Amino acid sequence: MPFLGQDWRSPGQSWVKTEDGWKKTTKDENETNNNVSERKSYCKEEHDKENLILSINYDVAAKKRKKDLLNNNTKIPYFHKDKWIYVHKGSTKERHGYCTLGEAFNRLDFCSAIKDTRRFNYVVRLLELIAKSQLPSLSGVAQKNYMNILERVVQKVLDDQQNVRPIKELLQTLYASLCSLVQDMGKSVLVGNINIWVHRMENILQWLQQLDNIQINRPTNTGMTFLDLPASLQLNIMHRLADGRDLVSLGQVCPDLSVLAEDRLLWKRLCQYHFADRQIRKRLMVSDKGLLEWKKMYFKLCRCYPHKEQYSDTLQFCTHCHILFWKDTDHPCTANNPESCCKPVSPQGFINLFKF
Secondary structure, three states: OOOOOOOOOOOOEEEEEEOOEEEEEEHHHHHHHHHHHHHHHHHHHHHHHHHHHHHHHHHHHHHHHHHHHHHOOOOOOOOOOOOEEEOOOOOOOOOOOOOOHHHHHHHOOHHHHOOOHHHHHHHHHHHHHHHHHHHHHOOHHHHHHHHHHHHHHHHHHHHHOOOHHHHHHHHHHHHHHHHHHHOOHHHOOOOOOHHHHHHHHHHHHHHHHHHHOOOOOOOOOOOOOHHHOOHHHHHHHHOOOOOHHHHHHHHOOOHHHHHHOOOHHHHHHHHHHHOOHHHHHHOOOEOOOOOEOHHHHHHHHHHHOOOOOOOOOOEEEEOOOOEEEEOOOOOOOOOOOHHHHEEEEOHHHHHHOOOO
């Protein structure tokens, strides 16, 4: 019959598991080891508590910086470590899930892009395309980020007094889209309370009113102006304008510019720049004198076909790595010749990358 006691293996002793294995100890040694282990465990718990508190504080601070960035009210914004995004539409062994339009909109730092004159028109066009059809596909954070970027764009236009017309067209398009989307709030097409979107629509109307009341300040310098240039130079400058509406506005300044703005060669070049020959042949308009009405043809073509888009700087897409990035930020390409793999992405091409 086995020995019945605290430890049946041997009377008065106990087995303790140590780093070197199981050892046999007496009662006194066991109490001493227990006291040492308790002190060690207490110190370890205190150390773990300190590390836990530090990590929690760090996570809270990081989340606050990221939240402040999305709210655009931080002095030290939180930036993503990588200024590019991998565009993947399906699951692979290396990656799971897919990239969304909202995720790309948050990652590619459009807040800094609107400060760059080369990228301003590109971002405005992209915002307009999103406002037309892609706003419900954005996440709640991306929709909030969209409105914050739009507010910065409007403020920049009010300060610089430039690019007023495209921003007004953007706000009108967005307001018309929101009017139809708010009516379908029960179908969960927009994220957030309906009162928030009504407030945002009121802000859009207020911005439109501010843009309507904007007054272009005359330059204070008394040097040579556009009107002081010879007619040949004025016409040469007008040939560099890519929008016919700008020519019409310029022709309303004075009678001399009105004559130059009616130049047939000027409107012919505009038609040939924006539209293909096949499109022009379908919309021919001849005057009573047997001459082509290039100005009327231009505005008729604008109603039937899209303009040719040209931007100073655009997003780049690497066909080898499937990465979307701004040209000056670069990306870790693994191709032998990275420049041959990169191609510019138009605003509509950016939208099409995220259509499934």
